[in-house]
Every structure is written in C-alpha cells, then in structure tokens.
Amino acid sequence: MDRNHTVVPAAGALETRIEEWRAHLRRSRAISGTDSAELEDHLREDIASLRAGGLSDDEAFLVGVRRLGAIDALTREFAREHSDRLWKQLVLSGDDGDGSIGSSASGRVRKMWVALGLAAAAAAAIKLPALFGISFDAEPAAAFYPRNIGFFTLPFIAAYFAWDRPLGRTGRFGLAAAFAAAAVVVNLFPFSVSPKDGPPHTLILTMLHLPIALWLGVGVAYAGGRWRGSDRRMDFIRFTGEFFIYYVLIALGGGVLMALSAGIFGAIGVGIEPLLESWVLPCGAAGATVVAAWLVEAKQRVIENMAPVLTRIFAPLFALLLIAFVVTMAATGRAIDAKREVLILFDLILAVVFGLLLYSASARDAASPPGPGDWIQLTLVGAALVVDGLALRAIGSRIFEFGFTPNRVAALGENIVLLVNLGGSAVLYSGFLRGRAAFSRLCDWQQFYLYILAAWAAIVALLFPLAFGFE
Amino acid sequence: MSINKDLVAASSTALVLAILADGDSYGYAILKRVREMSGGELEWSDGMLYPVLHRLERSRLVESRWARAESGRQRKYYRITKAGRHQLADERRQWQTVHKTLEKLRS
Numbered sequence: 385m386d387r388n389h390t391v392v393p394a395a396g397a398l399e400t401r402i403e404e405w406r407a408h409l410r411r412s413r414a415i416s417g418t419d420s421a422e423l424e425d426h427l428r429e430d431i432a433s434l435r436a437g438g439l440s441d442d443e444a445f446l447v448g449v450r451r452l453g454a455i456d457a458l459t460r461e462f463a464r465e466h467s468d469r470l471w472k473q474l475v476l477s478g479d480d481g482d483g484s485i486g487s488s489a490s491g492r493v494r495k496m497w498v499a500l501g502l503a504a505a506a507a508a509a510i511k512l513p514a515l516f517g518i519s520f521d522a523e524p525a526a527a528f529y530p531r532n533i534g535f536f537t538l539p540f541i542a543a544y545f546a547w548d549r550p551l552g553r554t555g556r557f558g559l560a561a562a563f564a565a566a567a568v569v570v571n572l573f574p575f576s577v578s579p580k581d582g583p584p585h586t587l588i589l590t591m592l593h594l595p596i597a598l599w600l601g602v603g604v605a606y607a608g609g610r611w612r613g614s615d616r617r618m619d620f621i622r623f624t625g626e627f628f629i630y631y632v633l634i635a636l637g638g639g640v641l642m643a644l645s646a647g648i649f650g651a652i653g654v655g656i657e658p659l660l661e662s663w664v665l666p667c668g669a670a671g672a673t674v675v676a677a678w679l680v681e682a683k684q685r686v687i688e689n690m691a692p693v694l695t696r697i698f699a700p701l702f703a704l705l706l707i708a709f710v711v712t713m714a715a716t717g718r719a720i721d722a723k724r725e726v727l728i729l730f731d732l733i734l735a736v737v738f739g740l741l742l743y744s745a746s747a748r749d750a751a752s753p754p755g756p757g758d759w760i761q762l763t764l765v766g767a768a769l770v771v772d773g774l775a776l777r778a779i780g781s782r783i784f785e786f787g788f789t790p791n792r793v794a795a796l797g798e799n800i801v802l803l804v805n806l807g808g809s810a811v812l813y814s815g816f817l818r819g820r821a822a823f824s825r826l827c828d829w830q831q832f833y834l835y836i837l838a839a840w841a842a843i844v845a846l847l848f849p850l851a852f853g854f855e
Numbered sequence: 856m857s858i859n860k861d862l863v864a865a866s867s868t869a870l871v872l873a874i875l876a877d878g879d880s881y882g883y884a885i886l887k888r889v890r891e892m893s894g895g896e897l898e899w900s901d902g903m904l905y906p907v908l909h910r911l912e913r914s915r916l917v918e919s920r921w922a923r924a925e926s927g928r929q930r931k932y933y934r935i936t937k938a939g940r941h942q943l944a945d946e947r948r949q950w951q952t953v954h955k956t957l958e959k960l961r962s
Contacts, residue, residue, distance in 0.1 A: 422882060422905060422931045429883040453902030462906055753921035822918045
C-alpha cells in the first residue's frame with residue numbers, strides 16, 4: 385500500500401520527463417518519428433533495468449538519458465547517416481558535395497545566372513530554325529519540330545546539372561554523345577507528312593516517347609554521375625514530380641500573363657496575338673523548363689514535397705473511383721465497349737496509378753511500420769489491376785482484328801509494361817504489409833522500373849518507325 | 856583499459872553483424888550483448904548504435920521490422936541478410952589478419 389503511494393506519482397513524473405525528452409528529440413529534423421520511437425523504446429528498457437537494479441525513477445532517467453548520449457551528438461550522428469532527411473534544409477552546408485545543398489550566397493547567385501542563361505539559350509534554340517525558314521505555321525513536310533521537340537529543352541536541363549554536379553569528363557562526354565546520337569538518328573528518319581492524312585502515327589509516337597527516354601539522360605546528369613546509388617535515383621524521382629508541378633504552375637502564370645497582355649493591348653487597338661503566338665509562347669515554354677528545374681533545386685524548402693501531398697489526396701479518391709467502376713460493371717452487367725481508343729484510356733488510368741504509387745513511395749519513410757495509407761495504396765493498385773484485367777479481357781481477342789498498327793502495338797505494350805509494374809508492386813506491397821519484406825524492396829523495384837520505362841520509350845521512339853516503315 | 860574511440864567505431868559493423876548472425880535482435884539487447892561479451896570493456900554510447908544499425912539497413916546488410924514486444928510497446932527488430940552474412944565473413948577475415956599480424960610482430 386505504502387509502496388503504491390510512492391510509485392504512482394513518481395511514475396507520472398517519469399512519464400512527463402520522457403515526454404519532454406521526446407519533444408526535445410523531435411525538434412531535430414534529422415531524427416524522424418520512427419527513430420525517436422526506437423530510441424524511446426531503448427530508453428524505457430534501460431530505465432526499467434536500472435530501476436530493477438535499485439535506482440529511483442529520477443536516477444534511472446538521468447542515467448538512461450546520459451547513456452543515450454547528448455542529444456546534440458545524437459542529432460549529428462543521425463544527420464550524417466540520414467542526409468536525405470535534410471534534403472529540404474539548407475542547414476548542412478554542402479560538405480557532402482552532392483551540390484543540391486546550396487552553399488554560399490554567391491554560389492546561389494551564380495547558379496541563378498547559369499540557369500537563366502541556359503533558359504535563354506533554350507528559348508533561342510526553339511526559334512533558331514526560323515532563321516532557316518522552318519516555322520511552326522508553315523511546317524514543311526520534313527516535320528522538323530515534332531521529331532526534335534525534346535532537343536529544344538532537355539539538353540539544356542541536362543547541361544545545367546552537368547555544370548552543377550561533379551559529373552566528370554567521361555560523364556559529360558557520354559551524355560552529350562547520347563543526346564547527339566539520338567538527335568542524328570531521329571533526324572535521319574524519312575517521315576513524310578502528307579497534307580491529306582496529317583503526320584504519320586509513328587512520328588507522333590516518336591514525338592511522345594523520345595522525351596521520356598531522354599529524361600533518363602537528365603537523370604544521369606542530375607545524379608552527378610552517382611546514378612548507381614539508389615538514393616540518388618529516388619531523389620531524381622522526387623525531382624521529376626516537383627519539376628512537373630513547378631512547370632505547370634509557371635505555365636498557368638504564363639497563360640494569365642499572356643491573356644492579360646493580349647487584352648490590354650487590344651484595348652488600345654494593337655493586336656499582339658501574332659507576337660505572343662510565334663514568340664512569347666514557344667520561347668517561354670522552352671525557357672520555363674530550365675527555370676523550373678533550377679527552381680526545384682533552389683527552392684526545395686518552399687514547395688516542400690507537393691507531389692506526395694497530391695498523391696495523398698488523390699490515391700483514396702482514385703481507389704474509390706476504380707472500385708465504384710467495378711461494382712457498377714458487376715451490378716449492371718455491362719461490358720466494356722471494345723472500341724479502339726478504349727485501350728489508351730486504360731493506359732492512362734494505369735499511368736496515373738503508377739504515378740500515385742511512385743510518389744507516395746518516394747515520400748514515405750522506408751523505416752516506418754505499415755499504416756492505413758499503405759492499405760489505401762494496396763487497394764488502389766489492386767483495383768487498378770482488376771479494372772485493367774477486365775479491359776484487357778474485353779479488348780484482348782479483338783485488338784488485332786483491326787490490324788497491327790503502330791498505335792495499337794504501342795498502346796498494348798504500354799499497358800503490359802505498366803501492368804507488370806503494378807503487379808510486382810502489389811506483390812511486394814502485400815509482402816510488406818504482412819511483415820515479410822522490407823519497404824525498401826518496393827522502392828528498389830520502382831527505381832529499377834525507371835530503366836524499363838526509358839527502354840520501352842526508346843523502343844517506341846526509335847524502333848517503331850523502322851518496324852512500321854515510317855507510316 | 857578503455858578502447859579507443861576510432862577502434863570502437865571501426866569494429867561496430869562486425870560486432871553488430873556477428874550478434875545478429877546469432878538471431879534477430881533489437882537495439883537495447885544488442886548493446887547489452889556487446890557489454891557482456893566484452894566483459895564491459897567495449898563501452899558503446901547507446902545512441903551511437905542506432906545510426907550504425909540504420910546504415911547497415913540502408914546498405915541492405917540487415918533488415919528491420921516493427922513488432923510488439925512483451926512490454927506492449929512497438930519495437931524495431933533487426934535481422935541479418937544474406938549480404939550481411941557475406942560482409943560478416945569478410946570483416947572477420949580482416950580483423951583476423953590484423954590480429955595475426957600484431958601477434959607475429961610481438962614474437
């Protein structure tokens with residue numbers, strides 16, 4: 385009885401002290417929630433064993449905390465090991481040499497000028513063909529712009545990173561050679577645009593897929609030659625998401641600006657639409673890519689992880705949509721109308737699910753235990769697999785009744801590539817949720833898939849025109 | 856005798872892997888084991904162990920999972936991987952080489 389009286393309030397006091405200690409620990413951004421949970425478990429066990437050895441609560445707490453090490457030293461150790469958590473912070477001044485962590489003010493200003501210079505170069509490059517009489521409006525039969533669309537922007541982004549990162553001479557040379565080789569090959573293709581049918585399908589496929597394949601080259605430059613490190617690849621995936629968001633925001637702003645300038649000049653009877661269309665829009669669109677890439681790096685803190693926030697909002701909504709679709713199909717007994725375009729629609733659905741999964745995985749702390757968000761992700765992937773399976777069954781046998789056109793082969797191939805990715809993800813995810821596999825396996829799988837996607841894009845862009853006779 | 860700090864840091868990988876090769880374990884138990892086995896002469900600061908464990912996990916030498924301990928709290932358990940066992944064998948050879956060299960130099 386007596387004993388109980390002394391222990392209960394003391395235990396309460398102990399809890400308060402542990403609470404304070406934990407709060408203090410959390411203030412450090414290098415120590416994540418799960419790390420502090422792990423440390424707390426350690427502290428509690430230590431205190432329990434010290435108390436069993438005869439120390440009072442107070443003594444046990446002090447000894448335990450002392451043994452864990454001063455929090456400053458602890459933080460430094462964690463920061464060294466988990467430099468990725470400081471990704472968004474400019475606290476550690478670039479001593480790890482990865483270049484993404486800004487150093488001095490003068491360095492930042494220099495980066496800005498280089499980025500703006502390259503943006504201007506990209507803007508100039510897109511109008512350069514005009515000097516040789518090639519314009520957007522009077523598109524000659526050679527289809528110069530569609531086949532080269534990626535080369536007006538991506539080399540400049542890659543150049544920015546190649547300048548910024550310790551890429552090395554061979555890395556820079558290899559990258560330049562890869563871009564140049566792709567440019568030469570694609571310009572040797574004898575695409576011909578007939579006035580009647582419009583551009584050939586293989587040209588459009590090349591236009592859509594070549595930039596995706598070349599984006600891997602940007603990734604190599606981004607990783608600064610340390611592409612093999614899986615963390616750098618994940619950083620590049622994060623970069624891609626933030627880049628996309630920045631670019632969309634800049635495009636929206638640019639659209640507003642152009643609409644307003646057209647309006648205000650229209651008010652005094654000066655029509656500037658031709659100027660906007662043939663100069664401001666293309667130059668702005670090209671230059672903005674480099675600016676967006678630079679902004680992602682320079683302002684990492686401002687727009688901290690927008691892509692993961694968006695995935696968190698849309699993953700449950702998308703899962704609901706897909707489940708509702710399956711339920712409606714089952715309830716009404718309706719079948720998927722096996723039209724030609726339907727496969728492309730399902731490709732898009734798979735691509736969106738792939739993106740949602742990728743960005744939620746990129747933002748997730750691989751060390752934290754399974755949570756409700758993970759079940760939502762698995763549900764989403766499972767629903768997407770079911771829906772796509774239904775679509776493939778509906779179209780499957782009929783797809784090639786319409787004939788082997790490049791578009792259909794590309795659409796089916798895309799579907800299979802994404803289906804395999806999501807199938808593998810579902811297996812790894814459920815393994816993780818059942819405690820059989822580490823979450824990092826799933827991340828490895830997604831990162832490995834970058835190569836598959838780039839390879840597939842390259843096949844469509846460069847081999848399909850050959851295989852289908854440039855139709 | 857207290858063991859020099861650099862040596863403690865250098866030996867941490869081998870020791871943690873050797874303990875995990877015996878069976879899955881968690882931070883506090885690993886530390887206790889090191890103390891016991893070294894007769895209390897290898898003194899690790901508790902907080903330094905976790906960054907080591909996380910580094911090993913990141914380089915896929917160990918895997919971790921969360922499970923409920925008898926106390927009812929969530930606890931992070933570590934398990935050695937195949938790559939970890941290879942690394943351990945390698946580390947053992949390295950330490951033995953150092954040890955043998957020292958022994959030979961004495962005689």
